[in-house]
Amino acid sequence: MNxxxxxxxxxxxxxxxxxQLLPQVIKSVEQLLIGEKIxxxxxxxxxxxxxxxxxxVIHYGIHxxxxxxxxxxxxxxxxxxILSIANPIHASQELFLRTxxxxxLAMSKEERTVLYQNVLTKSDYTDSGGAGLGIMQVLIKxxxxxxxxxxxxxxxxxxTITATFHINNS
Amino acid sequence: xxxxxxxxxxxxxxxxxxxxxxxxxxxKGSSYPExxxxxxxxxxxxxxxxxxxxxxxxxxxxxxEIELQYFNTSTAKVLLDILRYFEQLYEKGQPVQVRxxxxxxxxxxxxxxxxxxxxxxxxxxxxxxxxxx
Numbered sequence: 001m002n003x004x005x006x007x008x009x010x011x012x013x014x015x016x017x018x019x020q021l022l023p024q025v026i027k028s029v030e031q032l033l034i035g036e037k038i039x040x041x042x043x044x045x046x047x048x049x050x051x052x053x054x055x056x057v058i059h060y061g062i063h064x065x066x067x068x069x070x071x072x073x074x075x076x077x078x079x080x081x082i083l084s085i086a087n088p089i090h091a092s093q094e095l096f097l098r099t100x101x102x103x104x105l106a107m108s109k110e111e112r113t114v115l116y117q118n119v120l121t122k123s124d125y126t127d128s129g130g131a132g133l134g135i136m137q138v139l140i141k142x143x144x145x146x147x148x149x150x151x152x153x154x155x156x157x158x159x160t161i162t163a164t165f166h167i168n169n170s
Numbered sequence: 171x172x173x174x175x176x177x178x179x180x181x182x183x184x185x186x187x188x189x190x191x192x193x194x195x196x197x198k199g200s201s202y203p204e205x206x207x208x209x210x211x212x213x214x215x216x217x218x219x220x221x222x223x224x225x226x227x228x229x230x231x232x233x234x235e236i237e238l239q240y241f242n243t244s245t246a247k248v249l250l251d252i253l254r255y256f257e258q259l260y261e262k263g264q265p266v267q268v269r270x271x272x273x274x275x276x277x278x279x280x281x282x283x284x285x286x287x288x289x290x291x292x293x294x295x296x297x298x299x300x301x302x303x
Contacts, residue, residue, distance in 0.1 A: 019182060019204045022182070022202075023181035023182055026240075039275065040273060040275045040276050041275065041276060041277040041278050044239075044240065044276055044278045044279065045278050047240055048240060048241075048242075048278065051202045051240060051242050052242060052243060055202065055204075055242060058204070059204075117285075117289075120243075120246060120247055120250060121250060121289065133243035133244075133246070133247075134242075134243055137243050
């Protein structure tokens with residue numbers, strides 16, 4: 001029997017992230033996905049999620065030389081593309097993030113979509129001019145989603161979001 | 171009010187060209203600015219002024235063309251605000267046509283267009299483009 005299993009890192013970045021760097025990251029990832037022959041709808045879906053998550057890191061992450069840097073990684077595992085983004089956060093944000101994400105995970109995809117539309121049409125902008133929809137968007141658009149929050153020290157934690165996309169769904 | 175609003179594109183923001191005389195309004199490119207509310211503030215101001223001062227011309231249709239490659243969720247919210255201003259013009263008797271342009275195999279962008287089409291009460295056309303410009 002011939003079993004083939006593919007696990008390749010397509011892209012990895014570790015370092016400070018800002019709005020000057022983000023377009024270059026997007027361009028690189030887009031070219032890599034084209035090289036992997038990922039069709040337009042899935043490619044654009046992955047890039048959209050990358051933009052949301054990277055902008056969350058830029059807006060809400062902590063930028064401190066004594067803490068681990070943000071990381072972005074894109075891997076291919078067989079017929080899956082896995083996007084993972086991690087960054088340090090204040091430990092005080094952990095409870096909010098866990099509660100928010102667990103509430104979203106408890107919803108069906110349809111319930112999340114209705115909530116997304118409600119927030120889009122009825123809520124105000126966040127202080128940073130955002131819509132507060134980034135993580136919700138990831139849950140709606142990805143085929144599977146996971147997160148972890150690991151303590152770095154009493155005041156800081158490392159927050160990782162991983163979104164998986166099935167290539168067959170494109 | 172100034173009849174023409176033009177904003178050059180950047181890597182993270184679209185080209186915006188609103189020309190009241192010609193009745194043509196376009197938003198084209200990618201839109202994921204650091205602060206969408208701030209970036210689109212001149213656009214929102216232009217449209218607020220237009221809604222306040224415009225006298226409907228039934229013989230002239232105002233065309234809003236939106237052709238985006240990528241946009242973030244905060245842009246998604248601003249786009250809805252922009253469409254709401256055109257909705258107000260339409261309600262005042264001004265003919266308006268929205269054209270949502272997307273690459274023909276980009277179902278993500280097509281779905282986004284369908285969502286906006288359902289969210290506003292405006293003549294709203296989805297236009298599939300056959301190849302990337």
